[in-house]
Amino acid sequence: MVRHSFDKELEQLHDLMVKMAGLVEESIENSILALKRQDIDLARKVYESDDEVDELEGRIEKICINLIARQQPLAKDLRTISTALKIITDMERIADHAADIAELTIRMADMKYIKPLVDIPLMAELAKKMVIRSIDSYIKQDIDLARDVCSSDDEVDDLFSKIVLELINIMKNNPETVEQATDFMFIVKYLERIGDHATNIAEWVVFNVTGSHGHLARKTE
């Protein structure tokens, strides 16, 4: 075998990707828990951990650019590096949205929720699962799992539409709820976007393994 040092650098890149993925998973998990429990401390932790994710994104970007400049990657190596560059943007956005949810959680921490949280935690669980599974599919390079993630995006989208309608009705019936309902509206929008970013990650995993990239979520096919 030759090109030991390049392979070593690719392994280091992979380790950093796994580390970033771990942080992102933790952020989304904690942001949902904080929302459910109205836990300010946990929400603050999520908010603060976003800097670490951003810092890792910067480091990975730099490594990828140096690898492209210095190692002339081709075929699978080139796909691995481009996939890493694409995926970190989605991971960083997911962590941003988790921080956004945490920020709104802090704002609503002293208020009684205008509705019992049933569908929102359900949607959050689905979105979280999509993220975890998309990252799993990346780590294991499992395209069946990646395709599965893409097809589950519709469930998140359906719940999004359902919750938005429900929130509109609550606001119509009681204008005093507008402020909090709007915050919830943002939260579900963030969750919906998290599902989209998980889908993007899964699509890049399919690209990394097969060499062809497409939009795999059902509605956009």
Added chain:
Amino acid sequence: MTNDYRITTNNLNLFYGDLQALKNVSINISSNQVTAFIGPSGCGKSTFLKTLNRMNDLIANVKITGDVYFDGLNVYKEYDIVELRKNVGMVFQKPNPFPMSIYDNIAYGPRIHGIKSKSRLDDIVEKSLRNSALWDEVKDRLKQNALGLSGGQQQRLCIARVLAVEPEVVLMDEPTSALDPISTLKIEDLIEDLKKNYTIIIVTHNMQQAARISDSTAFFLHGEIVESGTTNHLFSNPQDKRTEDYITGRFG
């Protein structure tokens, strides 16, 4: 001044008769790193490499001004040339094994330096061949003629021959330009391993090779260093437009 670096040059100028081949070349070279010199043909990179172990002394009408320091000693004024060439070994473009056995090729240098003990020479031969990643391929035919080896093997033998006299620095002048891609990558892996124990300076026409294997790079043009720095920086964000043009293939 020179203690932090293994090799330092100050305002080095070299003339072949009236032709000035190097102009005020000043550079510091760190220990246990791979430093690459890149640049178009005739830019002075090989000439500069040869000034570091005084190989240019052999050429008529060469005049050198300025200083080269190796471990703080002035190479042209304070260093014994035999000692210098032992400490600063060199590998050339074309593999040039001596027409003798693999074993004798490696043992040649140590013998010249006075080592006669068979067991000591055996150890040196094995260690040098292991360090040049050739041992497993030749251990059963050490007595065979070295000219029977493939080009890539011959070049690794030449590297082993240099290592046998335990140098501090290894100069390599286009060491892979006569080799196929896989032999080239083997030598590149070897260079990566060698830098743990040696300081490597390599001249290469192959920019991609410099990018792959070096820690620092200097870009030569018309006998001058246009830009030098970390390889990461020079290949992703060069400061001089001429460097940018050269490494992106827009030169001239």
